[in-house]
Amino acid sequence: MDNLLKIKNLNIEGFYEDRWQPIVHNINLELKRGEVLGLIGESGAGKSTIGLAAMGYTRQGCRIASGSINIEGIELYDASEEDLRLVRGSKIAYVAQSAAASFNPSHRVINQYVEAPVQHGLMAYDEAEKEAIDIYRRLFLPTPETIGLRYPHELSGGQLQRAMVAMAMSCKPDIIVFDEPTTALDVTTQIEVLAAVKEITETMNKAALYITHDLAVVAQVANRIMVLRNGRLVEEGETRQLIKKPKEAYTRELLNVRNLRQEKSISDKMDVILKVRDLKATYTGRENVLEDIDLDVRKGRTVALVGESGSGKSTLARVITGLLPAICGSINFLGQEIPLDFKTRDKDTLRRLQMIYQMPDTALNPRQTVRKIIGRPLKFYFGIKGREAEERIRELLTKIELDPDTYIDRLATELSGGEKQRICIARALAARPDLIICDEVTSALDQLVGEGILDLLQDLQNKTNISYLFITHDLATVKAIADKIVIMLEGRIIEQGDKKEVLTPPHHEYTDKLLASVPEMDPDWLDNLLDKRLSTFI
Amino acid sequence: MKNILLLICKRIGASLITIFVISLIIFIGVELLPGDVAETVLGQSATPETVEAFRKELKLDLPPHVRYATWLNHFVHGDFGNSLANKRPVAELVNWRLSNTLLLAMVTAFIAVPLSIFLGILAALYRNTLFDKMISITTLSFISFPEFFIAYVLIALFSVQLNIFPSLAIIDDNMGFFNKLYAIILPSLTLTCVVTAHMMRQTRAAIINVLGSAYIEMAEIKGIRGFRIIVYHAFPNALSPVINVVAVNLAYLVVGVVLVEVVFVYPGLGQLLVDSVAKRDLPVVQASGLIFSIAYIFMNLAADILSMLANPKLRQSNF
Numbered sequence: 001m002d003n004l005l006k007i008k009n010l011n012i013e014g015f016y017e018d019r020w021q022p023i024v025h026n027i028n029l030e031l032k033r034g035e036v037l038g039l040i041g042e043s044g045a046g047k048s049t050i051g052l053a054a055m056g057y058t059r060q061g062c063r064i065a066s067g068s069i070n071i072e073g074i075e076l077y078d079a080s081e082e083d084l085r086l087v088r089g090s091k092i093a094y095v096a097q098s099a100a101a102s103f104n105p106s107h108r109v110i111n112q113y114v115e116a117p118v119q120h121g122l123m124a125y126d127e128a129e130k131e132a133i134d135i136y137r138r139l140f141l142p143t144p145e146t147i148g149l150r151y152p153h154e155l156s157g158g159q160l161q162r163a164m165v166a167m168a169m170s171c172k173p174d175i176i177v178f179d180e181p182t183t184a185l186d187v188t189t190q191i192e193v194l195a196a197v198k199e200i201t202e203t204m205n206k207a208a209l210y211i212t213h214d215l216a217v218v219a220q221v222a223n224r225i226m227v228l229r230n231g232r233l234v235e236e237g238e239t240r241q242l243i244k245k246p247k248e249a250y251t252r253e254l255l256n257v258r259n260l261r262q263e264k265s266i267s268d269k270m271d272v273i274l275k276v277r278d279l280k281a282t283y284t285g286r287e288n289v290l291e292d293i294d295l296d297v298r299k300g301r302t303v304a305l306v307g308e309s310g311s312g313k314s315t316l317a318r319v320i321t322g323l324l325p326a327i328c329g330s331i332n333f334l335g336q337e338i339p340l341d342f343k344t345r346d347k348d349t350l351r352r353l354q355m356i357y358q359m360p361d362t363a364l365n366p367r368q369t370v371r372k373i374i375g376r377p378l379k380f381y382f383g384i385k386g387r388e389a390e391e392r393i394r395e396l397l398t399k400i401e402l403d404p405d406t407y408i409d410r411l412a413t414e415l416s417g418g419e420k421q422r423i424c425i426a427r428a429l430a431a432r433p434d435l436i437i438c439d440e441v442t443s444a445l446d447q448l449v450g451e452g453i454l455d456l457l458q459d460l461q462n463k464t465n466i467s468y469l470f471i472t473h474d475l476a477t478v479k480a481i482a483d484k485i486v487i488m489l490e491g492r493i494i495e496q497g498d499k500k501e502v503l504t505p506p507h508h509e510y511t512d513k514l515l516a517s518v519p520e521m522d523p524d525w526l527d528n529l530l531d532k533r534l535s536t537f538i
Numbered sequence: 539m540k541n542i543l544l545l546i547c548k549r550i551g552a553s554l555i556t557i558f559v560i561s562l563i564i565f566i567g568v569e570l571l572p573g574d575v576a577e578t579v580l581g582q583s584a585t586p587e588t589v590e591a592f593r594k595e596l597k598l599d600l601p602p603h604v605r606y607a608t609w610l611n612h613f614v615h616g617d618f619g620n621s622l623a624n625k626r627p628v629a630e631l632v633n634w635r636l637s638n639t640l641l642l643a644m645v646t647a648f649i650a651v652p653l654s655i656f657l658g659i660l661a662a663l664y665r666n667t668l669f670d671k672m673i674s675i676t677t678l679s680f681i682s683f684p685e686f687f688i689a690y691v692l693i694a695l696f697s698v699q700l701n702i703f704p705s706l707a708i709i710d711d712n713m714g715f716f717n718k719l720y721a722i723i724l725p726s727l728t729l730t731c732v733v734t735a736h737m738m739r740q741t742r743a744a745i746i747n748v749l750g751s752a753y754i755e756m757a758e759i760k761g762i763r764g765f766r767i768i769v770y771h772a773f774p775n776a777l778s779p780v781i782n783v784v785a786v787n788l789a790y791l792v793v794g795v796v797l798v799e800v801v802f803v804y805p806g807l808g809q810l811l812v813d814s815v816a817k818r819d820l821p822v823v824q825a826s827g828l829i830f831s832i833a834y835i836f837m838n839l840a841a842d843i844l845s846m847l848a849n850p851k852l853r854q855s856n857f
Binding site: 052055057059060084085086087088089090093094096098101102103104105106107115116119120151153167 | 750751752753755756757758759760761762763766770771774775849850851
């Protein structure tokens with residue numbers, strides 16, 4: 001069969017530090033009808049850049065330096081803007097990572113669907129509208145006849161992402177580029193979108209580039225996989241082959257199933273350092289976002305708090321730290337009742353309960369050096385200054401595996417995401433806390449970097465017997481580090497217990513759905529799951 | 539529906555409070571004017587007795603807060619008092635002047651708003667090209683000149699050299715609409731030059747500001763034409779700042795055009811205000827001052843409400 005898309009010796013340059021520097025090196029790629037090619041790698045691997053270049057498009061500050069991009073015999077490398085415009089949308093379409101940002105907030109969803117076919121002169125408005133409804137139905141969007149009349153902000157994240165998949169189909173292109181279409185979604189919503197992708201690539205016989213950083217996800221949809229790193233090809237192969245027998249060390253690293261800790265026993269005799277009873281909290285004063293929260297954290301152990309976005313996990317963290325005072329209930333910390341509002345807590349209580357945030361970028365003051373960031377809690381809680389502080393800062397940097405000489409005078413902006421998160425950990429450790437609340441600390445980081453952070457946290461716990469309350473939506477992380485699991489849904493705890501207990505059946509119904517939704521490194525996993533759901537549905 | 543109505547009610551309430559505060563400031567400001575009104579009006583030959591009698595007639599002998607309360611009460615009921623200079627009711631004077639001012643403002647707005655938004659869109663579409671720079675330089679030079687200078691240049695060109703438009707914008711009630719239009723063409727051209735630059739630059743900036751959004755990239759990737767991307771995808775999301783700058787400029791057209799009125803001898807409200815200050819005709823000064831403030835506040839209120847309605851997220855709370 002002929003190749004729909006053929007990219008040869010593609011080189012892309014980006015403009016930074018005042019000159020053009022290569023960011024994608026000599027990529028070759030072929031795509032046949034009915035085939036899905038997975039592009040996988042961490043951020044900075046050049047996946048999205050390649051995906052966009054397949055449409056002859058580059059972002060501001062980038063340019064295609066050399067190579068050939070050929071779609072069904074049309075060469076895009078030296079095509080005019082007008083020729084490119086005719087190809088984009090009609091022959092090759094794009095599904096972006098964040099549908100919420102990529103839908104125009106000012107126009108109804110269906111108008112944005114209809115726009116491309118009408119503007120390309122392929123269909124009349126009415127005809128395109130009819131097709132939109134048909135595709136909405138095929139992608140299992142609720143009330144397909146009327147859902148398009150809504151504005152983007154009136155759809156949920158998963159619905160919007162499916163509406164965007166539908167929009168990409170509007171001109172019936174032969175090739176679709178999926179750029180991390182499920183990264184911003186919960187595991188349970190991810191399934192809906194993956195099913196939509198399958199529907200399109202298999203039933204409608206389209207070719208697709210599927211870009212993601214998650215090998216387990218791409219294994220569900222791709223026939224072939226290309227592993228990329230720093231703009232270069234690491235290895236390429238059939239999906240099953242690549243997963244079973246990866247040739248390169250880097251691929252093996254990506255494949256490694258995370259298993260960081262030895263099992264620790266939790267006995268009832270161990271000290272409970274945080275005991276939360278009957279907490280209720282509200283933002284508006286009318287409806288409660290948290291109801292009847294009971295929770296124990298033991299010394300030297302990790303409690304994982306799991307749930308979808310909107311389940312109240314982060315709110316619970318805010319309530320425990322006192323940033324959002326609970327309206328009733330009690331918090332017992334280290335054997336004594338503490339005030340619900342942080343303003344009335346004493347300094348020592350504040351010190352012993354620290355927090356690490358999801359976004360290390362915003363949690364650090366970009367104008368401060370590492371020395372100042374870590375020195376601040378030392379001075380605030382212990383009054384340590386001068387040479388003593390310097391020694392402590394260096395000690396802490398060594399603890400978080402960053403070289404003190406290199407890092408102590410860097411500004412926060414001069415650090416990578418993983419390094420920033422390590423600095424956040426050091427800042428929390430500087431207070432010598434008994435409990436650290438970790439709020440999605442790895443979800444903004446690449447897989448391998450995130451694993452480094454989890455390793456570090458585990459290591460620190462083994463050495464200092466610190467406790468963690470670990471908030472996450474990622475069940476793989478939970479399996480890797482938790483002693484105890486607490487599952488939340490709509491502001492309530494619906495199940496909690498030791499890891500083994502929660503992870504082995506029988507589950508609570510929701511836990512079951514949550515666990516079943518985590519993609520496994522098995523190419524047949526999605527098909528099996530969808531078959532199973534369909535059969536139980538009927 | 540409830541949310542947005544509540545929001546609008548709050549804004550209206552805040553506007554009323556602002557108007558009240560401004561009325562206070564106007565009154566105090568007029569109080570602080572040096573000299574005695576009665577003496578100024580009657581002239582130097584007046585005897586102390588006549589001055590005293592005149593003060594009584596004007597109720598100037600009452601304490602300020604009583605006079606303020608009476609004035610405000612009358613104003614709210616549409617009674618602006620009588621002019622000191624010619625004893626005619628202020629309402630009569632102001633009415634005619636205000637309608638002239640509004641006519642000039644509306645004609646100007648009719649030309650300037652579409653023109654500047656169109657130019658702003660073109661400048662955003664061809665940003666950083668020669669065309670964009672030409673528009674910027676031209677409009678910027680227009681605001682850099684004082685408006686009376688532009689007025690004289692236009693008079694020199696269109697009435698003296700070409701002799702196609704009148705240099706004096708004299709109008710009266712017997713003239714038909716098109717005759718009026720013909721009479722005020724030069725002042726409104728002058729004002730158009732003055733306000734276009736501001737609105738056009740804001741439109742351009744607001745559009746360019748949203749061009750970095752993901753949905754613009756999406757539109758480009760869908761193969762949409764550049765002009766449509768600007769007009770259909772970028773402009774609706776840039777409306778809020780544009781509405782605001784248009785409102786401020788429209789308010790300026792009502793309030794701040796006295797120089798142009800003087801040059802063209804146009805009987806607008808601004809000229810009336812200046813004349814009345816010179817003549818110490820306090821009721822007229824107070825009334826026109828308050829009308830100007832109300833115009834300003836009303837335009838800002840309208841801008842706020844329109845920006846709210848332009849945003850589907852806020853508009854949708856209707857249902």
